[in-house]
Amino acid sequence: MMIRIGLILMVVVFLFSCSHESSNNFIDEDELGFIDADLSSDDTYLKEKAKYADSQPGKTAEINRSFENAPPLIPHSTKGFFPIKIHNNICLSCHLPENAKETGARELSKTHFMNWRPKPEETDGLFSIAANDSVATKRFEKLNNSYFNCSQCHVPQTNVTVNIENLFTAKFREEFGIEQSSLNKNVNEGIKSQ
Numbered sequence: 001m002m003i004r005i006g007l008i009l010m011v012v013v014f015l016f017s018c019s020h021e022s023s024n025n026f027i028d029e030d031e032l033g034f035i036d037a038d039l040s041s042d043d044t045y046l047k048e049k050a051k052y053a054d055s056q057p058g059k060t061a062e063i064n065r066s067f068e069n070a071p072p073l074i075p076h077s078t079k080g081f082f083p084i085k086i087h088n089n090i091c092l093s094c095h096l097p098e099n100a101k102e103t104g105a106r107e108l109s110k111t112h113f114m115n116w117r118p119k120p121e122e123t124d125g126l127f128s129i130a131a132n133d134s135v136a137t138k139r140f141e142k143l144n145n146s147y148f149n150c151s152q153c154h155v156p157q158t159n160v161t162v163n164i165e166n167l168f169t170a171k172f173r174e175e176f177g178i179e180q181s182s183l184n185k186n187v188n189e190g191i192k193s194q
Helices: 002-019 097-103
Strands: 120-123 126-129
Touching: none
Parallel strands: none
Antiparallel strands: 120 126
């Protein structure tokens, strides 16, 4: 008898929860974003086709970072660089620290030689992510293979005009931030230790 009453109550609660309108205020996806333009409209367009640099490395002026710790843009042609593979990466031939001095290229950031994964905790042989979300920063002697695919973050630079107003204003805490990353110093910023 008790089992029947329990099942009936569960069915009633289920039906009530399915029929009850949620009081959550959902935002329509068309209202999301930083710009007031319909990106799928024929009226929103690039005023010109993007023209990427076709010059050799070291021959083009660099564009500053768009925001603090933004990956720098690639200032030279990338023709013939793709696909980038873990054992076939032409970028490393110039940008690894041991090659950068000789080639005059920008040296890979120290962040590319570190582990930024969440710090695991072991309890009775089971691993879990640390309760305070701290990051296990570990330095490597060689490139962290998580960074082998350069084009995952770095893209060729281009000057292109769009008819969408950009309201974003970059703020840099340190003067060198427009040219260099400070991520390796402040990666744990904002994380509480418990």
